Amino acid sequence: MRFLLVEDNHDLGGAVQTRLSLDGHGVDWARSLEEAEDHLATATYDLILLDIMLPDGDGRDFLAAHRRAKRDTPVIVMTARSAVSDRVALLDTGADDYVTKPFDFAELEARVRAVLRRRGGAAQTDVAYADLTFDPLAASVTVGGEARELRNRELRLFEILVAAPDRIFSKGQLCDRLFSAAEAVSDNAIEVYVGRLRKKLEGSQARIETVRGVGYRLTAP
CATH class of the missing domain: 3.40.50.2300 (Response regulator)
Structure with missing residues (x-):
């Protein structure tokens, strides 16, 4: 954020x-x-x-x-x-x-x-999508009940995507949410974090989809 x-x-x-x-x-x-x-x-x-x-x-x-x-x-x-x-x-x-x-x-x-x-109007702590569960208070993510360890920016990226499944976020929007104006980052940084997050979520029913020329979204069958 x-x-x-x-x-x-x-x-x-x-x-x-x-x-x-x-x-x-x-x-x-x-x-x-x-x-x-x-x-x-x-x-x-x-x-x-x-x-x-x-x-x-x-x-x-x-x-x-x-x-x-x-x-x-x-x-x-x-x-x-x-x-x-x-x-x-x-x-x-x-x-x-x-x-x-x-x-x-x-x-x-x-x-x-x-x-x-x-x-955010959350009536409960956990956020669930497909077989993913996110507990923002404990800063924990599980895939099918199995805990996955996410580093800080990976966790924030996941938090953005899971809060709005199927919404497409451009690289620019994700940069704005993840980094301050004083941090010199490129679009490649987002690609790196998306790649890392994909690996951490391997085996999940949900996936991070690349919408060519537009951005990324979290989606599931």
Whole structure:
């Protein structure tokens, strides 16, 4: 998935970007609200991680404008404000969740998973397709009940495909979802990850089909 991180603290921003990138997500990092708007004008994000105190304004104003513009991208606010009234105000303004600084990265990752799960409308944890089962909380994939070990970006690629079976994703769309704008990648990178994922899913009724000149899709007989 592709996230937008809005945080002006160099150490914290770098740590969050690194941690979520290790989980296989593409993370674009904006150090100001102006940079954040520039990113939103050119890319689509699955989640925004938003600081409150930024050099060119208040993240709460950004959040309110985000919702007035009918943007439904989920937002997790990272705030040093711990008072109940502050947290309630953030949720009323349109935040999907918040995490109080300083926070443990395991908590941030859990809140990210929870928000994405809620936004996806998942009534249950597991996602099943053909003989494949995906548990996003445990980050596990099984083929006919047999566990298959997927590395981070392989797992994120599988997550994208299994969430929309039979939908064709172009290489460009997959690049946008898997990598940040700062990462220099080519279409060949997608071919490599698709190839690796195919090997990990060998023996499954489902398969990753190449639609020549268009892209890839997960399909089954």
